[in-house]
Amino acid sequence: MGEQDIGNVIIALGARGGDYVEVYAPPSRELLKVAVKIGVDNIYSMGLYVGMMAPGIWFKPSLPLAHKLAPLCKSKAKCVEVDEAGERFFLYGRSVLSERVSGWKPGLVLVLNTRGEALGWGRGTITNIGGVKRRLLEPVWDLGWYLRRGG
Amino acid sequence: MYELLARVFEKVKTRASDPKVRELAERYGYKAYMVARYVEVLGWSGTQHLLEANEKPLTPTIRCNDYLIDCGELEERLEEKGYVLERLEFPPLGFRVLEKGVGSLGGTHEYLQGYYYIQDAASMSIAYALTPEPGELIVDMAAAPGGKSTQILQLTRDRALLVAVEKNPRRIRPLRSHLQRMRFSRYIIVLGDSLRVPLPAGADRVLLDAPSTGEGIIRRDPSRKASRSLSDLSYIHETQYRLLSRAISLVKSGGVIVYSACSLAPEEGELVIHRVLQEHPEVTVEPHGLPATPGVTSYFSVDLDDRIASCGRFWPHIHDTEGFFVCRLRVRRN
Numbered sequence: 001m002g003e004q005d006i007g008n009v010i011i012a013l014g015a016r017g018g019d020y021v022e023v024y025a026p027p028s029r030e031l032l033k034v035a036v037k038i039g040v041d042n043i044y045s046m047g048l049y050v051g052m053m054a055p056g057i058w059f060k061p062s063l064p065l066a067h068k069l070a071p072l073c074k075s076k077a078k079c080v081e082v083d084e085a086g087e088r089f090f091l092y093g094r095s096v097l098s099e100r101v102s103g104w105k106p107g108l109v110l111v112l113n114t115r116g117e118a119l120g121w122g123r124g125t126i127t128n129i130g131g132v133k134r135r136l137l138e139p140v141w142d143l144g145w146y147l148r149r150g151g
Numbered sequence: 152m153y154e155l156l157a158r159v160f161e162k163v164k165t166r167a168s169d170p171k172v173r174e175l176a177e178r179y180g181y182k183a184y185m186v187a188r189y190v191e192v193l194g195w196s197g198t199q200h201l202l203e204a205n206e207k208p209l210t211p212t213i214r215c216n217d218y219l220i221d222c223g224e225l226e227e228r229l230e231e232k233g234y235v236l237e238r239l240e241f242p243p244l245g246f247r248v249l250e251k252g253v254g255s256l257g258g259t260h261e262y263l264q265g266y267y268y269i270q271d272a273a274s275m276s277i278a279y280a281l282t283p284e285p286g287e288l289i290v291d292m293a294a295a296p297g298g299k300s301t302q303i304l305q306l307t308r309d310r311a312l313l314v315a316v317e318k319n320p321r322r323i324r325p326l327r328s329h330l331q332r333m334r335f336s337r338y339i340i341v342l343g344d345s346l347r348v349p350l351p352a353g354a355d356r357v358l359l360d361a362p363s364t365g366e367g368i369i370r371r372d373p374s375r376k377a378s379r380s381l382s383d384l385s386y387i388h389e390t391q392y393r394l395l396s397r398a399i400s401l402v403k404s405g406g407v408i409v410y411s412a413c414s415l416a417p418e419e420g421e422l423v424i425h426r427v428l429q430e431h432p433e434v435t436v437e438p439h440g441l442p443a444t445p446g447v448t449s450y451f452s453v454d455l456d457d458r459i460a461s462c463g464r465f466w467p468h469i470h471d472t473e474g475f476f477v478c479r480l481r482v483r484r485n
Contacts, residue, residue, distance in 0.1 A: 027336050031312055034288065035339055037351045038314070045327045045340040064331050091263065117264055143263040143332075150328035 010050065011035075013043065020054035061121050063141060066110055070118035079103070079110040080122070080137060087113045090122065090137070091144040098124075098135035108140065119143055152385050153392070155453060156422060160381055162451035163187050171195075175202065181376045185366070192417065192447055197468070201415075204468035205369045205376075211248040211256055212239065213267040214275045214298075216333050218305045220266045222246075228261055241442050242275050265333040270298045273367075273443075273465035273472035274413070277360060278302040280439040280479050281409045285310030287355035290401055292345040292394060295322035297329035299360055304335040313338040314354075316345045346397055353403040360411045361391040361423075367413040367474030370467055384418050391423045399431055404484040409439070411477045415464070420476030421447050424462055425455045427480075436461045439479040444469060446478065 011024045011032075026032045026047035035046055048068065051061040073079035082090055086100030090111060098104040106124040113119055120142035127136050152160075166172060166187035176183040179202045189198040213236075215222035222244060226236050233252025239245035246267075248256060256262070256269055268275075278299050283289055285307045294300045294315035303313055315330070315338055317323040323342055330338055341348055345359075364379045364387055365372065391412065398408045412419045424446070427434055436458040443463025448455045462478035 028312070030288075031337060031339065034312060034314065034351050038339065038341055038349050042341050042343050042348050043339055044317075044323055044342040045330075046338065048336040049331055062331075064334065064336070067334055087260065091260065113260075143260075146263055146328050146332050147258055150324055 011046065012053075013040065013045075018054075020052050020057075022052050023050040023059075024048060025050050060141060061108075063118075063120055063143060063145065066118040066120050066141075069110055070112060070116070073110060073112060073116070077110050078105065078108070079112055080105060080124070081112045081114060081116075082119070082137065083114060086137070087119060090119055090139055090142050093139050093142055093144055093148065095139070096122075096137040098137065101135075101137045104135055104137065109137070111137065111142070120145070153388065153422075153426060155426070156385060156388055156418060159418065159422070159451050159453060160385070163191075163381065166191065166451075175199075179206070179376070180373070182380070184381055185376070188416065191451055200468040201466065204466075204471075205373075207370065209271065209370045209473065210471075211251075211269065212272050212275070213246050213248060213256070214242070214270045214302065215244045215246065215267050216265055216301075216305055217244055218308060219264070219334060225261060225266050228266075229259065232259060239272055242272065242279060245272050245275055247272075263332070268298055268301055268329065268333065271473045273470065273475035274298055275302060276441050276443075276465070277358070277409060277411045277475070277477055278306060280411075280441055280477055281356055281358050281407065282440075283307050283311055283356055287311045288314070288351060288353070290314045290316065290350060290354045290357045290398075292316050292357060292359045292398060293362055294340070295319060295326040297326040299358055300326065300338065301329050301333045301335065303358070304330070304337060305333070309335045309337050311337060314341060314350060315339070316341045316343060316348065316350065318342070318344040346393055350401055352401055354401050355403060355406050357398045357402045357406070357408045358411075359394055359398045359408065360413075361394055361419070363387060363391070363412040363414040363419050364416060365413060366415045366419075367465075367467075367476075370473065384416060388418050388423060391419055392426055395423060395427055396431075399427070399434060399482055402482050404433075404482060406482055407437070408434075408480040408482065409477065410480060411475060413473055413475050415466070415474040415476075417447050417450050420464065420478070421450065421455055421459050421462065424459050424478050424480075428456045428458065431482075433482055433484050435481050435483070437479045437481050439463055439477050441477060442470070443475075443477060446476075
């Protein structure tokens with residue numbers, strides 16, 4: 001097999017029994033050729049899992065994509081960093097107060113820990129808690145999902 | 152039923168009626184036919200040692216994912232959390248977890264980052280027998296939950312093309328989770344029966360970690376002492392033989408197949424290989440390179456192919472692992 005970057009090829013697989021679509025980026029042409037021989041209907045997953053699309057969700061970026069993009073946090077990507085306690089909250093699927101978030105920003109963000117490791121995707125929101133507006137980081141898809149659900 | 156298996160079973164039944172065998176089986180909670188077979192392979196003293204070893208729970212072991220992290224760093228990070236680790240002599244990336252730290256072993260942040268996989272030492276040895284290389288097309292015919300699939304991609308630095316097949320929709324979910332958690336991408340997961348689903352021919356290597364009676368995992372699941380019968384064993388042998396025959400059809404000429412089963416039963420190991428060697432002259436046995444004991448070549452007065460001595464078995468009482476059979480085969484067609 002040749003080593004070829006074919007990053008512009010995206011495959012969407014209809015999820016089994018669900019109304020969502022999973023999006024994959026095959027890392028090589030060889031992988032695509034083998035997938036064709038196997039038959040798309042028999043394939044459960046392939047290559048880099050990019051994310052999913054479903055009714056009401058335009059696009060939910062995946063955990064593997066978070067790892068893939070984490071090196072871009074220093075320059076291009078929209079990222080925040082959580083402290084150690086914030087990391088624990090986030091991986092339990094709980095919101096994190098902005099005091100524990102370095103570089104808090106609104107909207108979808110890639111979440112890192114203090115070591116620079118990707119923890120998943122979050123969303124910066126402003127929420128009214130007890131009459132006070134608080135800035136939060138809400139989990140969108142965190143690594144704790146591998147324990148809580150997986151699949 | 153395979154004629155050789157029928158002959159063996161007759162002798163197993165006779166041995167199982169021996170009062171000494173029955174007494175030993177009763178004392179440890181096994182079906183008598185199982186103990187009869189252990190006595191045949193190990194003798195009385197070896198059987199006693201095996202049955203005693205099976206009473207002791209396995210010390211947990213993990214495989215460091217050196218594709219993502221330096222194993223010394225992983226060791227330090229887990230020790231900061233109170234874990235006490237000891238490196239295994241073999242396989243090289245394995246650690247024995249002597250004391251657990253904060254949280255469960257499958258719930259640490261290091262685990263979620265994909266830095267290790269919880270796996271028995273015998274199980275994590277099997278991928279070394281396959282010797283996967285970057286650039287190769289490799290099929291894992293019974294891939295869930297993914298210990299060996301992730302290891303194949305780890306050994307090739309995510310540079311092979313792995314086709315991981317699993318027929319159980321419930322078991323395929325952890326397979327995908329582990330491949331993603333450990334950050335591999337050069338794989339296709341196929342939901343289907345390896346006997347029937349379309350698979351690419353001409354694979355460089357095929358791993359068949361065959362579905363088995365699980366006689367090798369009694370230390371983890373003591374119900375296996377009595378949950379299977381001789382007729383189950385016959386059914387499983389037949390399935391294993393058919394799967395291995397399919398593996399032969401998938402591999403290219405010159406390609407390698409590793410057959411393994413988490414079982415102590417020669418019916419699931421040596422007898423499957425013997426049958427394949429008898430019926431497929433294009434198949435030969437190669438040294439597997441693992442620190443396992445040689446395969447059995449004589450079983451209840453049945454002489455098996457001498458080449459099977461080059462297969463191997465991990466024993467709970469000798470290697471302090473799960474029980475595992477492994478055999479490396481090479482296919483050469485004219």
